[in-house]
Amino acid sequence: MAEEELEIEEGGKKKSKLMLIIIIVVVLLGGGGGAYFFLFMGEEPAAAEGEGAAEETSIEADAPPEGKALYVAMPRPFTFNAPGVARERIVQIEVQLMVRGVQSEEMAKRHIPMIEGTLLQVFSASNADDLVTDVGKVELKERATKQVRQVMKELEGSSIVEQVLFTGFVIQ
Incomplete structure (x- = not known):
């Protein structure tokens, strides 16, 4: 007990x-x-x-107008030759544009041929050795965004495109 x-x-x-x-x-x-x-x-x-x-x-x-983020897909991927030190490479990039609001989406769709031409010009000026690295891809995306925004500002009076997004990136 x-x-x-x-x-x-x-x-x-x-x-x-x-x-x-x-x-x-x-x-x-x-x-x-x-x-x-x-x-x-x-x-x-x-x-x-x-x-x-x-x-x-x-x-x-x-900055582009505020509103709901919408994405405008480019009708076809961009395929181009990129020169490099060792060899030339073929690059294919699928692109979408991020815009804000329905009006911006409509304006971006209206100017797709001009946007495609601008993007192709930026892409074809790139170097294959840079595109192999992540830093090179980010720089290319930033240059593309800057150029597209500048072209849209000239055409519509405001930079409609907020970002150029790479949804597919293949380099051979």
Whole structure:
């Protein structure tokens, strides 16, 4: 009988230690979360808003119209020869244009021949050795986006195309 009482007391001590540990962990997590909130969610956005206001207006002036993102697929993939140091390679790129809003989509569809010509000009000026690397592909995409936006700005008065996206890229 004395042994039973001893076992009951030991079990009670284990439960109280476990409960104490759980309470300490919850308090520490709550304190850490509160500290994070106060340190990183302070007045920073208000300060950044005053400093970057001039930059935002210049970016917004060149940005395409806001709205739902829509994608305009080019009717056929671009196939071209790309010269390289060791050898010439054949490249095939499938392209889609990301635009915002139905009006921008219609304007982009209306000017597909001009966009295709611009993209082919940018693509054919590339080097096969650069296109093999990821950095070269990203640079080509950025150049294509810049040129298409410039052409659309000349034609429609605003850069309708937000991004040129490569949906297929094959190099042989």
